[in-house]
Amino acid sequence: MQNERLRVAMTGDGWTHASLANAVGVDPKSVERWVNLGRTPRRETALKAAEALGEDVHALWPALRQARAARAISPELVAVYDQRADLPVSTFVDLIAPAREHVDVLVYAAVFLHEAYPRLNELLRERAADGCRIRIAIGDADSENVQQRGQEERFGHGIESRCRLALMHYRSLIGVENVEIRTHGTTLYNSIYRADDQCLVNAHVWGANAYAAPVWHLRRSGDGGMFDTYAQSFDAVWATGAPVAG
Known part of the structure; x- marks a missing residue:
């Protein structure tokens, strides 16, 4: 399922898969999966992407809110x-x-x-x-x-x-x-x-x-x-x- 909110946010500011990938330090194919397949990135990566786009991270990836509440493993x-x-x-x-x-x-x-x-x-x-x-x-x-x-x-x-x-x-x-x-x-x-x-x-x-x-x-x-x-x-x-x- 496509992540329409992410696609709109990128389009509005002229971001491409490659430019957003470069901004957050991932492969462009990862961004493509976020947009076209609705994949959810790791929280640290999602935060960087949301900051770059000027968006709320939970609006782009609602699953992160639930994942954070349920997460049992510290990122440290x-x-x-x-x-x-x-x-x-x-x-x-x-x-x-x-x-x-x-x-x-x-x-x-x-x-x-x-x-x-x-x-x-x-x-x-x-x-x-x-x-x-x-x-x-x-x-x-x-x-x-x-x-x-x-x-x-x-x-x-x-x-x-x-x-x-x-x-x-x-x-x-x-x-x-x-x-x-x-x-x-x-x-x-x-x-x-x-x-x-x-x-x-x-x-x-x-x-x-x-x-x-x-x-x-x-x-x-x-x-x-x-x-x-x-x-x-x-x-x-x-x-x-x-x-x-x-």
């Missing part, structure tokens, strides 16, 4: 992994390596990073030397919440030991310009690994170790999305943390 979601163990450490390294402004790590321990990639501190030093702000928040081994997590995961005092081990790994970075390390005693609902506008979120599941819990990869696409939710959570925990002295 890049990938979901069944468990952290499915990700090679290179996934975390590749996230951090190109960072220019922010690297934020919120964990209890996450010693797997140093164990699998001994050059991690060197990489963080390189990022910091280029002006990237590095913030590492590690669990306070003496805090009630860390000790409780050990009981919940049936890991006993192991989690406390790993928190102390993580601090040992990062200790050589204390005093490095643009690097801050803090300990926190908050309940860790998610481990967060953020680099500029991307992050890996390791959800935590009661009774399971973090390596067996899901991970989602997010890329920020605008204000108020999932990415911002986790970035703000990091900031809130960071504000409670205690700086680690040299």
